[in-house]
Amino acid sequence: MSVSVYDNSQSAIPFLDLVTPHRELEAELTAVFKSTLSTAGFIGGPQVEQFEREFAAFCDASLGIGVGSGTDALRFALAAAGVSEGDVVITVPNTFIATTEAISQVGAAPEFVDINEETYNMDPVKLRNYLENHCHIQSVTGRLISNRSGRPVTAIVPVHLYGQVADMDEIMQLAATYNLIVIEDACQAHGAQYFSQAENRWLKAGSIGLAAAFSFYPGKNLGACGEAGAVTTNSGEISQKVRMMRDHGQAKKYFHQMEGYNGRLDALQAGIMHVKLKHLASWNEKRRAIATTYAELLAPFSEWITIPVEPPNCISVYHLYVIRTKKRESLRQLLAEANIGAAIHYPVPLHLQDAYSHLGYRAGDFPITEKVAGEILSLPMFPNLTRDEQVRIVSNLAKHVERISASAVELVGV
Ligand SMILES: *Cc1c(COP(=O)(O)O)cnc(C)c1O
Numbered sequence: 001m002s003v004s005v006y007d008n009s010q011s012a013i014p015f016l017d018l019v020t021p022h023r024e025l026e027a028e029l030t031a032v033f034k035s036t037l038s039t040a041g042f043i044g045g046p047q048v049e050q051f052e053r054e055f056a057a058f059c060d061a062s063l064g065i066g067v068g069s070g071t072d073a074l075r076f077a078l079a080a081a082g083v084s085e086g087d088v089v090i091t092v093p094n095t096f097i098a099t100t101e102a103i104s105q106v107g108a109a110p111e112f113v114d115i116n117e118e119t120y121n122m123d124p125v126k127l128r129n130y131l132e133n134h135c136h137i138q139s140v141t142g143r144l145i146s147n148r149s150g151r152p153v154t155a156i157v158p159v160h161l162y163g164q165v166a167d168m169d170e171i172m173q174l175a176a177t178y179n180l181i182v183i184e185d186a187c188q189a190h191g192a193q194y195f196s197q198a199e200n201r202w203l204k205a206g207s208i209g210l211a212a213a214f215s216f217y218p219g220k221n222l223g224a225c226g227e228a229g230a231v232t233t234n235s236g237e238i239s240q241k242v243r244m245m246r247d248h249g250q251a252k253k254y255f256h257q258m259e260g261y262n263g264r265l266d267a268l269q270a271g272i273m274h275v276k277l278k279h280l281a282s283w284n285e286k287r288r289a290i291a292t293t294y295a296e297l298l299a300p301f302s303e304w305i306t307i308p309v310e311p312p313n314c315i316s317v318y319h320l321y322v323i324r325t326k327k328r329e330s331l332r333q334l335l336a337e338a339n340i341g342a343a344i345h346y347p348v349p350l351h352l353q354d355a356y357s358h359l360g361y362r363a364g365d366f367p368i369t370e371k372v373a374g375e376i377l378s379l380p381m382f383p384n385l386t387r388d389e390q391v392r393i394v395s396n397l398a399k400h401v402e403r404i405s406a407s408a409v410e411l412v413g414v
Pocket residue numbers: 069070071072095096098099159185187188214215216217228229
């Protein structure tokens with residue numbers, strides 16, 4: 001291999017390029033800003049309503065409600081669905097903390113089930129085991145009670161992590177059996193699809209549970225130029241409640257049916273996302289093509305580098321391209337030296353975070369999550385990543401494989 005492959009003087013490959021797509025749309029985005037200035041309709045109004053309709057349609061959901069962030073979306077969806085003080089909500093420990101913050105902030109407590117080692121999403125076998133063997137039905141009330149906390153279990157939040165939908169057929173079926181609410185955390189899965197055997201058709205992320213939460217944090221597949229989020233649902237009742245909750249509990253100005261939040265989507269962001277939404281499907285296609293190229297380039301190293309698994313019933317939108325390898329830290333350093341961005345999603349599972357020490361979980365409780373947390377690495381993934389850049393990234397991965405395979409040979413040889 002030529003030395004130039006490892007030439008550190010080459011330009012940096014960022015983990016994520018947020019500059020180029022906005023530069024390409026600069027004229028349209030600036031026009032949104034100018035027209036919003038001319039009307040001063042900064043909060044709510046037609047621009048927000050239009051984006052809500054368009055985004056719901058994109059998700060095959062009948063209703064969309066713009067809110068301030070993905071975290072707001074999760075919090076409002078859970079509360080609107082009736083999750084309340086003292087409840088238990090089941091989710092996974094391999095997710096961003098916003099998932100569990102939202103659960104805690106509606107007064108409930110998260111309890112975890114482990115993930116599947118191939119998809120990194122909630123393992124329905126573990127969910128079933130939790131429901132069958134770690135919960136009981138209270139005879140007086142008929143409610144499902146968690147053995148670990150003695151609290152009623154009322155909801156499940158599956159997370160469509162890295163852009164791939166969780167195994168929703170099984171999850172929805174278990175939810176129906178146990179009468180549980182399902183709120184999708186679709187914050188990484190704008191446009192992801194899942195073939196439901198139960199319904200015999202492809203379903204979009206955000207159209208499967210009672211409601212779903214999306215984030216438009218700038219780095220997401222659809223990002224605002226600031227903070228934004230949305231709830232999607234087919235339920236008019238949920239939609240009404242989320243609308244009130246995002247706006248201080250009022251349906252009519254200064255008539256408050258309850259306490260709510262300041263959690264509205266601002267019009268500027270809605271206008272910007274109206275422009276960007278038109279490109280989302282093609283951006284997602286580009287991400288999928290990039291994933292195919294990675295798979296092709298990484299195929300020779302399959303013994304050392306685990307690439308993402310996309311089951312035949314999933315169409316991933318590759319919010320992240322997450323590989324696994326032994327000696328991950330040495331690879332991370334190697335990429336950093338070659339000016340290539342990489343990140344870990346997420347280095348510390350939620351059940352082992354200081355913030356959740358009060359939940360009483362211990363190392364060893366979720367072995368799959370714990371194992372993968374030590375091996376995962378997210379490679380650069382954004383629509384305008386070029387094949388040449390991918391080749392350079394993979395050349396550096398090859399160097400890593402050379403190192404770890406050599407040390408493995410040494411071990412065997414001694
Ligand atoms: C980004 C994200 C959130 C939170 O979204 P914000 O808009 O940052 O509040 C929640 N869950 C997951 C899985 C996310 O990736």
